[in-house]
Amino acid sequence: MAMHFEYKIEGGDFTRAGNASSQVKRTLKQLNVDPKVIKRVVVALYEGEVNIVAHAYHGEIHIDIDTEKIKLALIDQGPGIPNIEQAMEMGFSTATPEVREMGFGAGMGLPNIKKNSDKFRIESEVGVGTKLYIEVYINQ
Amino acid sequence: MKLKDVAEILKGKVVCGSEQIEKEVEFAFSSDLMSDVLTLQKDNVILLTGLANVQALRTAEMSDISCIVFVRNKKVNEDMLKLGKESGIVLIECSCSMFKASGMLFSNGLKPIF
Ligand SMILES: Nc1ncnc2c1ncn2[C@@H]1O[C@H](COP(=O)(O)OP(=O)(O)OP(=O)(O)O)[C@@H](O)[C@H]1O
Ligand SMILES: [Mg+2]
Numbered sequence: 001m002a003m004h005f006e007y008k009i010e011g012g013d014f015t016r017a018g019n020a021s022s023q024v025k026r027t028l029k030q031l032n033v034d035p036k037v038i039k040r041v042v043v044a045l046y047e048g049e050v051n052i053v054a055h056a057y058h059g060e061i062h063i064d065i066d067t068e069k070i071k072l073a074l075i076d077q078g079p080g081i082p083n084i085e086q087a088m089e090m091g092f093s094t095a096t097p098e099v100r101e102m103g104f105g106a107g108m109g110l111p112n113i114k115k116n117s118d119k120f121r122i123e124s125e126v127g128v129g130t131k132l133y134i135e136v137y138i139n140q
Numbered sequence: 141m142k143l144k145d146v147a148e149i150l151k152g153k154v155v156c157g158s159e160q161i162e163k164e165v166e167f168a169f170s171s172d173l174m175s176d177v178l179t180l181q182k183d184n185v186i187l188l189t190g191l192a193n194v195q196a197l198r199t200a201e202m203s204d205i206s207c208i209v210f211v212r213n214k215k216v217n218e219d220m221l222k223l224g225k226e227s228g229i230v231l232i233e234c235s236c237s238m239f240k241a242s243g244m245l246f247s248n249g250l251k252p253i254f
Contacts, residue, residue, distance in 0.1 A: 014193075018194075021202055022198070022201060035204065039204055042201075042202045043203065045202075046199075046202045047178060102174075102195050103172060103173060103174035103175070103193070103199070105175070107175075108179060109175065112175075112179050
């Protein structure tokens with residue numbers, strides 16, 4: 001079994017944030033993946049999706065599923081992150097009032113993504129964009 | 141406690157998922173901040189919130205939260221209802237404040253997560 005999915009994400013479009021995560025959840029359920037693993041994957045993915053919507057201009061999500069792991073790549077074009085170490089700190093946020101009104105912007109997303117991942121890597125270039133690579137293992 | 145007890149205690153209105161009201165729940169979490177909700181690890185949780193938007197439903201969906209109670213008279217709109225049906229989440233509206241709703245459910249035996 002090897003599957004690949006791709007989704008496009010528009011910055012600022014909060015009404016659709018979560019569509020990709022929702023579809024991935026459905027797929028993983030159909031594949032009978034352990035609900036605990038599914039929750040870790042979709043929470044990390046949703047946080048990443050919301051970050052693209054909240055902080056970037058647009059982006060792409062690539063999902064690869066095989067029998068051992070689920071790999072997520074979230075690649076956006078956006079302002080990038082000047083100080084990744086600071087962004088990874090719990091509580092650091094540059095979210096706008098509009099984002100806060102949506103129920104986000106507490107500076108908890110990136111740490112939460114890391115916590116839910118078995119492997120996590122973030123790369124960012126100011127003025128270009130941000131890349132997140134996440135892996136969650138299916139059998140532990 | 142059953143979801144129908146939650147609705148009854150709060151004099152709330154079940155606007156979505158009434159076929160699931162016999163379902164048992166053990167824990168509740170009250171927050172308007174979805175960032176916080178997404179960090180929860182417990183199962184069998186209901187969410188009390190004053191945040192009436194699609195993101196509250198998405199957050200519940202990803203967190204395996206089976207029921208959302210909207211406090212402070214916040215109303216479920218059409219988009220939320222559609223998403224609630226799709227993802228099988230029970231939606232309850234009530235007019236209590238967050239404090240009152242939490243207090244009533246707590247004193248009737250619903251447990252805090254921490
Ligand atoms: N894709 C991104 N593009 C640009 N900046 C980002 C991106 N993702 C995160 N950031 C920056 O890192 C900060 C921290 O991100 P994090 O997800 O931890 O918190 P948040 O999105 O601000 O709030 P929360 O996730 O709790 O809703 C953001 O406020 C923003 O400054
Ligand atoms: Mg975030």
